[in-house]
Amino acid sequence: MFGYHVPAPDEAMLISGGKGGHDGSPFRVVTGHGAFVMPFFRKVRYMTLAMAEAEVEEVCVSRQGIALNVRAVIAFKVGNDEESIINAAQRFLSDQDQMTVLTGRIFAGHLRSIVGSMTVEDIITERQKLATEVLDGSKAEMAKIGLTVDSLQIRSIDDMKIGYIAAMAAPHNAEIQRKAKVAQAQADQAAVEAEQESQRRQAEYARQTAVVQAQYKAEVDRAQAEAAQAGPLAQAESQREVIAMQTELAQREAELRQQQLVAEVIKPADAEAERVRILAQADAEKMRIQAEAAASYNRVALDRMLIDQLPQIVREAAQGLAGANVNILNGADGLGELASGLVGQGMAILDSVKRGLGSGGKPEIQSGEQQ
Template identity: 30%
Template structure:
């Protein structure tokens, strides 16, 4: 089942009463707020909480003396929205009433209590003591209004009239009494004033004589005191002048001492500032010159140490290398000598083993090499100029002949060196 719901709101000057489903026998009462309601299942009633002003007129009401008077009162009433019980009572009584109907019921109720109080009081009591009358009406009516959920905020009498002239006569009698009392009071006041005048005049003469005497005495005392005061004043002025001079001298001395102290403090501060400046410059010199210089010196020392170490290591390495080279060279020489000795020995052994023919064959194989080496210088000559002074061969045949002569001397050279005569070992073709 789905219901359409709505929102009901009310201001702070009214109350909303919600009854029906979901509320049972206790309706919800909201003052200055909002609530969700379900139409057709819940009923919403509004009650105004504004203050209502009532003008209560009671014409021709007979007092306890039988005098007819008319009274007009003014009251302010309001449904009590702060008391839940009274609000519930008001909802039960005025739930379907308009503001005019609530105002009418309140006015009729208060007017009935006003008439009842008027009938129990005399005209004089009502006229002269309106406060008591208002309090009695307020107290009696409040009980009934609470039963309706309404509170009386205030009640006062606005006007009292009558058609018989009773109030006028009462006023006239009172006026006559007031006038009589006024005349009696005036006569007594005049008598008292005359007596007071005479007494005052006598007292005035006595006072004037006494005053003159007092003036003369006061004048004498004044002159004496003035002379004394003048002496005291002059003495005090002299003392004050001297004290002022002493005080001034003391203050000047203190000022001079303070100036001197200020100068001393300033000098001390200047010295401290100078020392701080010197310290700052020293720190700056230390940070800008000494520290970098020390750092550079340290760097150079480290570099020199490193260079020395490098040189030492290089010298040690060179010496060790030289030693190794020497050892290697000696070893190489020894090995070469051994190799050459072994080779010579082997060659000697081989040479001894070779026969004459083999030796000749080896020699012959070397002859072209020798001839090539002999003729090799001639291969590097670009131009040859030959001069002769006698008969004989000239030109290229001369040079070739000289080379052949060198080659013809080879057998003799070989024989001298090896003991082998290659000419004898030559095999005929």
């Protein structure tokens, strides 16, 4: 829009003409927003608020009189407050590059002053202390011209080849070198030990690998051997089973043959032997009987004679009853009983005769009457 101006984020807009700014300032400061500027009656200028850098390289003399070349870098900028912007604008608005030149000169002066109050050893060993003291010494002066310092870094310090710093560092260098050699020796020893340990582990790994491979090969060989023997073993097992079956069959055949022998030979032989024994016993018994018969021939003849005479004896007994007075009771039954009694008497007489012959006496036959 015509007459409306907006500063950049890292700029401050300065409006001059007409009514002044704060505290009698010849211009009004605008940052972070735009403003309407009446043409022809107002003038707009811009002041940078960006970070700037100044390098300082200064020859300084230490408290011992040792000349030192010190190089430093200062990071600075215009302050963000309105007062700092006004102070900086009044000094550098027309030539803003002069801020870097003036800042370098200010810090060079303070650097010479601070280095002159310190020894080389302090400067070398306490660089941060040197930087802090330089900052503290220049802070008020920088604030007067509207600038603020963000950081100060001491980049390098050398004695311009005098050798003081090198001599000062020699004991430390020797100690450091000694420590470095010791550390190197320890590192070499550790490397050797590590190498030996690595070789030992490799050898152990190779041994374990060889053992595992040998075990694996043994298992493979055993499996292959078992596989190769599986056929013969199966055949041998089959043959063993066949032999066992044949043996069992032979045993059964032997048992059957034995049974057949028993049935066909032993039992007939036993039967024949039994028959012969029985025949022998029969013959013996026959001979005994014949002997007994020969010994008792007369007795047998006598028995036969008595038997032959038994009917006659009975008749004679019956004739003795002829004159007897016998009463027959019960009719035919009584008559049968009477006949039976007669026959019994005859048998009793026969037994009596036989007993008499057995005792060596002669038989006595008595006849009488039975009432």
